[in-house]
Amino acid sequence: MGRGRRPGPRPGTSPAATTREDLLRAGAEAFAERGFDGATAERIAQRAGATKAMINYHFKSKQGLYEAILLATFTDLTARLDAVRAAGGTAPDQLRAFVDAFAEAATARPAFPAMMAREVLSGGRHLPAHVADRLFGVVGVVRAVVEQGVREGTFRRVDPLLTHLSLVGGLLFFFATTPFRESVARARLGQAPPAAAAFVAHVKELMVRGLAPGRPVRGRR
Amino acid sequence: MGRGRRPGPRPGTSPAATTREDLLRAGAEAFAERGFDGATAERIAQRAGATKAMINYHFKSKQGLYEAILLATFTDLTARLDAVRAAGGTAPDQLRAFVDAFAEAATARPAFPAMMAREVLSGGRHLPAHVADRLFGVVGVVRAVVEQGVREGTFRRVDPLLTHLSLVGGLLFFFATTPFRESVARARLGQAPPAAAAFVAHVKELMVRGLAPGRPVRGRR
């Protein structure tokens, strides 16, 4: 008998511990679904095929695991967004590229939108300073693009921060609630939920048109 | 000596228990700030000036308190939004009124945006069916307005659901993260955070312009 593994390193796993990475992956999923408080160490470990003691061994604490995930996630995101800015082009083009990059980041790391949304919702309570910096970097990119657009005349005179909030808010909301929409679509309507690509195209068009200079809209203000 | 009240009803509180309402208020704040799992019964009770046993007495369980808050909140919101639809007018006007109503609901019940955002983020895990219905009512209002706009020619042919996601996502994100922006504004920059009114005006203009029919935007697609 004696079900359950006996202690000791996993046999034949020479190329760097996979347990650590399994915990990062499982933790990201769990934190995205339930939030920091709702995701228990036990469940994260189970999902990773390990024991919860491994969290403390590899990351010192549950909070340590959380921070490691956030750092990796935001580093990936800001790298993509900075690349958009560096690639140059007109402001509308950069804005479109921004939306694409955001969507690619959400696809590469499905947990990122929910974790980011939860973090700002909680007032950044679990955010260490150096991770918060990356978050503000996102604001900086949008601001730079909008200011460029206003300067070159491709955008009307809009507030960069307000533009950031409406743009990133919409993107974050869409990608963070994808699981919800999928379950609703299955349960309520037989209908399939909208694809990410359709939303991306929609947001690009909406923003570029909405920011374009020119005749004010008719009708009551 | 003998600190700590002795048991028994609160004296002189004839007009309906205020404890119940205190718990609703304190619970809304706590759930908005920390989420369902992060908000502890002890802290909610403290904030309400009561003991945690009162939660179970008045609402059966912590979950019961949560549901009571959600129901009241969403009922208020959908009432406002339905009124917008009922008032009629052109689609752009209704859309502007929608944004106003949303903002008023967020002002009247500051906890609502964060609670709603957290709920959809969690896939509606804590949502009882009759409360979920109200949530879908919001989608219905936006859909109706957009479809009317397309019909009457004031909007281009856009997907109502995608429009809903970008509009409500932006609004929710803004109002749900107001505390975060305020703390950041205080700590990082000496600058004041943008006022709600400014954001509301921004979103109205952005959406109405972005949805307006007419010449497609120049530049690469």
Added chain:
DNA sequence: ATGGTAATTAAACAAACGTTTGATTGAACC
């Protein structure tokens, strides 16, 4: 006056939580 009811408290409770500990194993190194 008296009895009943609803509201409240402090304390007790079991379950669940994150963390720590100690034993155990496989592999690398000499």
Added chain:
DNA sequence: GGTTCAATCAAACGTTTGTTTAATTACCAT
């Protein structure tokens, strides 16, 4: 072949959690 070391597990630990219980009080109707 023995030693060392990092990785792993099961179990135990102390704390915190939401809930229940029993006692206590104020108000109201009779």
